[in-house]
Amino acid sequence: MTIDRPSSAIKVFTARRVRTMEHSQPIAEAVAVRDGRIVEVGTLETMRPWLDNHPHEIDDTFADHVIMPGFIDPHLHPSMAAVLLPMEFTTATDWSLPWEDVGAVASRVELLERLTELNDRLEADEPLFAWGHHPIWHGEIDRLQLNDISGTRPIVVWHRGYHLFIVNDAFYAWLDVDMDAARRHPQVDVERGAFFETGLGFAMRYLGPFLLGSERFRAGLDRMRQVIHHGGQTTIGDAAFGMYGFEREWEHLNDVMERPDTPFRIQFMVAAMNPEGHEASDRSMVEHILQLPERNTHRLRFSDHVKMFADGGFFAELMQLGFPGHLDGRHGEWMTPPARFEEIARSLWNAGLKIHVHCTGDNGIELVLQTLEKLQAERPRFDHRFTFEHFGISRPQQVDRLAALGAIASVQVYYVYELSRAFADHTLGYERSSQISRLGSLERAGVRFAVHSDYTMAPARPLNNAWVAANRINESGEVMCPNERISLDAAMRAITINAAYVLGLENEIGSLSWGKMADFTILDADPYDVGVEGLNEIPIWGTVFEGEKFAIET
Amino acid sequence: MSERRVPVTVIGGYLGAGKTTLINQLLAGRHGRRLAILVNDFGSVNIDAGLIASHDGETISLENGCICCSLADSLGDALDAVLALDPAPDQIVIEASGVADPAKVAYYGQGWPGCRLDAVVVLADAEMIRGLSDDQFVGELVTRQLRSGDVVALTKTDLVPDSSLDELEAWINTMDETSGTVVRVAHGLVDHRVVLDSAGDVANFGSTGESVDAHELFESVVFEFSSAVEREWLESALESWSDQIVRVKGIIALVDEGRHLVHRVAKRWSIEPTSDNCHANSLVVVALSGATELSQIAADVKRVNLLKD
Structure with a gap:
């Protein structure tokens, strides 16, 4: 926890509304913070005993916003995400990523179009990894279709659930795959270009050093940092x-x-x-x-x-x-x-x-x-x-x-x-x-x-x-x-x-009251006014982490 | 394909089936082969300190030339590590995890560069297996494991009356047509010929038709051919022999095709070209003791040889 520095000034964040998620005081107007922790939640009026006795400043950046406790996701996988985030997203649903909004790719035609577009966009020597293929939406994809997109750039189309991917001929050449062994492997279909389940273990023998290389992995983790804040x-x-x-x-x-x-x-x-x-x-x-x-x-x-x-x-x-x-x-x-x-x-x-x-x-x-x-x-x-x-x-x-x-x-x-x-x-x-x-x-x-x-x-x-x-x-x-x-x-x-x-x-x-960490998520609207139908549409200004503001860059 | 591929045996079965006992036996065994055994956990493997030559992180080397590696990382990494040894091991044995489908682990043996699948041996505790097959949580899994064995070894049979063993064997055989040969194991002693590709040390065996090893459970017979054999005959023989024939291995000269390596474990077989220079033209057949089929095979081989002479 933060080391106590009692001499530092109190900062008071005022807002259109503060949603505390505490039953005792569900709604407030201001949060007083010192050294990254909450001193008191209430109104400028109820905070008088603190403000009259301690140096303080008022920060009204959020005068038109709603302060909520910082959101918490108790279950995700930064390291898995670090492997995936450098790839292109081609799933059947929309993704709002900090660096781009990716629209849904809902059919085979759309998937092949997106792959063609990505192939045109990427640097010449960069392999194309696309994650999100699912036969329920995209039907079956095979090596020949990918060869049509590029005969020289390695292409890997990874299944939404991770347990299968499809490659083109340039992939085999890129990694110098032992084709005899690949043909013997019951879960590698060389003709279709498919590696599945234990076949993925076979493919990782060649692909692992590239996908898990330190530089690529760290670049993926850095993207993960942006995703979490976003x-x-x-x-x-x-x-x-x-x-x-x-x-x-x-x-x-x-x-x-x-x-x-x-x-x-x-x-x-x-x-x-x-x-x-x-x-x-x-x-x-x-x-x-x-x-x-x-x-x-x-x-x-x-x-x-x-x-x-x-x-x-x-x-x-x-x-x-x-x-x-x-x-x-x-x-x-x-x-x-x-x-x-x-x-x-x-x-x-x-x-x-x-x-x-x-x-x-x-x-x-x-x-x-x-x-x-x-x-x-x-x-x-x-x-x-x-x-x-x-x-x-x-x-x-x-x-x-x-x-x-x-x-x-x-x-x-x-x-x-x-x-x-x-x-x-x-x-x-x-x-x-x-x-x-x-x-x-x-x-x-x-x-x-x-x-x-x-x-x-x-x-x-x-x-x-x-x-x-x-x-x-x-x-x-x-x-x-x-x-x-x-x-x-x-x-x-x-x-x-x-x-x-x-x-x-x-x-x-998880909630806003005295003694807790000054972690906020700053919203444009109060979810309790918006109602359940519009929760996913509420714009997020950014966050406050331990008393410091971090706006989301748009 | 002239490059020698290392045979891989997969040992599967649910927890308590006796996998560790078998592995301990193989590590200490007098089979004369340099085995690389890949295990899930060192802790349960009981290696006599006097047999250990060196212990380096994930690998224990034994005085008898065998090594034991922990599957701490991926199976593929472990396979590459033991294949890189100089000299390469004679055979690799993989202990499948208790919840793995051994058939899937076997795919590594089949399709990994430098490997050849030898056998899938699934162990089943004779006392527990019927109960487990009805279990709410693992019933489906243990049944699937039994189905994927080329050989199903019933362990701890000394604790179960013979009549129950017969019933058990019949039950496994009716499971589906792909279920393998059932062998019985008492007091934890599995005949290494079931697990290892050692029947193929062709040169060590005696002359045609002679039973080289009388054993409670198995007998091995060598059949020699006087000249090149028709592929069609060999293929139909390998296909038609029953699962009483546990293993077949040999080097055979095929008409117009040259020398080939022949492997058969239970019902699965392969014929591959070889550049091996040895002059043998013979098959070693390991059968369940008293298999009447052996005399039929002997008669067939004799006919082939007569036709050629």
Whole structure:
């Protein structure tokens, strides 16, 4: 935390309105700040005892704006994003990126047109990486179509869910791929130019040094810095730190993010991955995790929150589903063997750590619930912050059990927007697909929850996530399961105070009252006046991070 | 393709199936081969300190020439690391994770530069496997694992009555037509011929038709050919032999095509050209003990040789 310098002056930010997200005083007109922390929230009149006794200045930059607590996304992946952000975006939905607005590419014709356009625009020796292909919208793409776009520039068209890409002939030549081995590989289709699943492992043998090269990775992280600020976020949770090499990630993040002009902090959840280990190695993992906060810098912080993984990814359709399973008979995957899942969770639970679990399908959630039921019976804990992350497909009765166990949730609500129609048609059928990310039930059951972007799975724009959560409108314009919509207030809490709660930081951030960090998101309009329909359209002026203003450059 | 590709064996199966026991046995074993064994976690591998020649981060080298590498990073990186060893290992063994589909791990063996897939061996605990196959969380997974084995090794069979083993074997065989040969393992001892490509040390075996090794579970027979063999005959033989024939390996001269390496594990086989100069023209066949098919094969080979002579 900031070192106390009592001699420095108080700065008072006045605004058209201050939305505190505190029940005791929901609305105010001014926030007094000293040394990066809030001294008092109220009106210039109620602050008189402070202002009369201390040197101060009034800053009315926000006289026409609304001050809210700095937005918080408790679950995204800066390192994954750093690999992706240098690529071109060609998904079926719009992206507002700090350096450009990218329109949706919704058909095969549009995708090929966009690729042609990008090919014309790029420097001659630069390979073209385009991320966002999905057969549901774009149909199948193959090597020959890409050869038509360029015979000399390597082109890689990466699937929206990451598990597949398509290349042209120039790609093979660029990386001098062993074509005999590629032909033998069952998950490389040389003729189609497709590398999928384990075929990606094969491709990374050639591509890894380029994609993960330090310079490119740092340029990607720097873009990530802009993205986070652009969304109005002042705190984020890195929900699986250490998955790409712990020390390497730490070094790059430290160099790129820990700078005076970075207007946010990152709290890391360490990936507690030990799927093939045993009790002794679990113990040394716990010891390692407990020592990590010694490394903390001003903006980069480890804590006692850890991340586990139950079933497979939702975009990749690898969630574990109970009866009746996947529409096309495919199967989900486990990221941790269920028997090991319980053992690892027990080691973490008994060490008093706060466990966050990636779980996406109702059978995955069932495993997590049964595990938590056992742990609560063995060694009951209160205020344990056990968090269900993503919460893609759940059954209503699972919400009641989650509530009874004192668990909370951090929900990937963008699934509803981007996937609910496609999954209804191709993956789940309508009933389950319409009830993806069951937030209304969580609100009714009194469970505290946040919404997150899981960036780059969804845009890192908290107001957009709040909009999806409160409206459940998908990319086709349909309202999916209106009874699972949440109230405006619940949606705003899910990106402020309740997101802080999920990270265990509710005493420092997430709302505006004395003693908390002076982190604000500055909006052109009050979301409570705008109403749920317009949440995603509210312009963001910028943020205040620990008392310092950071406007978004337009 | 004259470049020698290193055979890769994948060992799969759910937690508790006995993968680590098998790996310990291979590391310490007297199979005479320099193995590179890629494991998920060193902690559970029990290597006698007296056998360790050196220990360097992710790699342990043993006095017998074998090495054991932890899959701390990617499988591809580990494969490249052991393929770069000089001399290259005779064989690579990959321990698939308990939740992996061994068939997918096997794709690395099939398609990685410098590798050739030898076998997918899936272990199953004879006491637990039926129960696991009905489990709410892992039932689908363990069933899929069983289906992807060229060889399914039932472990801990000493704890289960023979009648149950027969039932179990029948159940695995009915799972689908691609399920592999089922072998039984008692007291944790897997015959290394099931796992390793060692049947192919052709020169070490005796003369035609002679059973070189009487064993409780397997017998190996060498069949020699007096002259070049028709490809058509060889292919139809490899295709038609049942899964009682666990392994086949040899170097065969094909009519008009020259010398070829022949591999067969359970029902999967390959014939590849080789520049190997050895003069052998023979197949080593490892079969389940008492397989009546061996005499039929002997008769077929005899007929081929007579036709040529």
